[in-house]
Amino acid sequence: MATESSNFSVPSIDITPYVADGTAEERAAVARAIDDACRTVGFMQILGHGIPDAVIAGLAEAMDAFFALDLETKKTYKTPPKINRGYSPPKSESLSLSLGVESANRMNDFFEAFNVGAARSDYPGVELPADDYAENVWPEVAGFREKVEAYYAEAKRVAETMTVIFADALGLPEGFYDAYTGHSLDVMRMNNYALPPGRIQLDGDLIGMGEHTDYGIVTVLWADQVKGLQVLGTDGSWNDVSPADDALLINLGDVTARWTNDQWMSTLHRVKPPIVDGTIERRRSAAYFHDGDIDALITTMPHLIDDAHPNRYPEPITVGEHIRAKLAGSRAGKRNDTAGAEKDRVLAARG
Ligand SMILES: O=C(O)CCC(=O)C(=O)O
Ligand SMILES: [Fe+2]
Numbered sequence: 051m052a053t054e055s056s057n058f059s060v061p062s063i064d065i066t067p068y069v070a071d072g073t074a075e076e077r078a079a080v081a082r083a084i085d086d087a088c089r090t091v092g093f094m095q096i097l098g099h100g101i102p103d104a105v106i107a108g109l110a111e112a113m114d115a116f117f118a119l120d121l122e123t124k125k126t127y128k129t130p131p132k133i134n135r136g137y138s139p140p141k142s143e144s145l146s147l148s149l150g151v152e153s154a155n156r157m158n159d160f161f162e163a164f165n166v167g168a169a170r171s172d173y174p175g176v177e178l179p180a181d182d183y184a185e186n187v188w189p190e191v192a193g194f195r196e197k198v199e200a201y202y203a204e205a206k207r208v209a210e211t212m213t214v215i216f217a218d219a220l221g222l223p224e225g226f227y228d229a230y231t232g233h234s235l236d237v238m239r240m241n242n243y244a245l246p247p248g249r250i251q252l253d254g255d256l257i258g259m260g261e262h263t264d265y266g267i268v269t270v271l272w273a274d275q276v277k278g279l280q281v282l283g284t285d286g287s288w289n290d291v292s293p294a295d296d297a298l299l300i301n302l303g304d305v306t307a308r309w310t311n312d313q314w315m316s317t318l319h320r321v322k323p324p325i326v327d328g329t330i331e332r333r334r335s336a337a338y339f340h341d342g343d344i345d346a347l348i349t350t351m352p353h354l355i356d357d358a359h360p361n362r363y364p365e366p367i368t369v370g371e372h373i374r375a376k377l378a379g380s381r382a383g384k385r386n387d388t389a390g391a392e393k394d395r396v397l398a399a400r401g
Pocket of ligand 1: 271279319321335336
């Protein structure tokens, strides 16, 4: 399998003209850069997002305080599997404890997470399914809720700003996304790639989070600068990506790939946290998934269908149906790849 390609790079784009009052020309230049990044990489670094340093520092403090709790305490914040909220322990935990030697097999995910998201009570007056729009659980950790909510609100704003840019970049009417995101099924997953020292011995490469594409419209990703995130290039190479100082990573999900007839890319990525002296070097990230309304119907954009690009998604699908199909695949232990181009690319990468 190819590693690191000299052709691969994640563009850095300053979105200040959309966050503050930019001129029409400045905005058009940003939209062109975003369009190019979305067509060729599907990942980008954004600067000028406007999230105050103190809010980002607060998120990191809240995560540190929660993940430092002992495992039994953290497990009291688990929710039933159908509810994507609260604490999610490492999948490999029981195996690594009982067997000592862990297979580095890619179905094992060595990370713990805490999820928060949009709840039914956030959208009074809208009839929404209680399991999908579940209420949050908040741990008894001083300041956790306030700090996480402050960052969540900023990440939501950045995700919505990205869709404003997307509308311009795709030549869509202003406000196009509003009709699909008024009660968006957003979730933020705070990830902690760490296991206590001595817990694992591996018989091969460790995969922290298996290769996958994200499900929704767009993901806003905050991450440490500890290496680990790898992104698949169009030539089949896996490439290390770390956020630059003050940058956030943005990547597209499958809803956008469907909508744009795969002209914009929902790119495969995975996390391989570094191993130092047999222990995972701790790495943290927080992925804010902006998925769209559960009942939003995603129909391939007609202006992105032509002779060179026949419609790859002739069956419109709702965001809810699409997410259910993805979850069914991952729960059955199937690899979480999508149809079409993405699948071809992952198979090519396997060599
Ligand atoms: O930890 C990372 O950098 C990426 C996390 C990710 O891909 C996800 O949560 O979907
Ligand atoms: Fe992801």
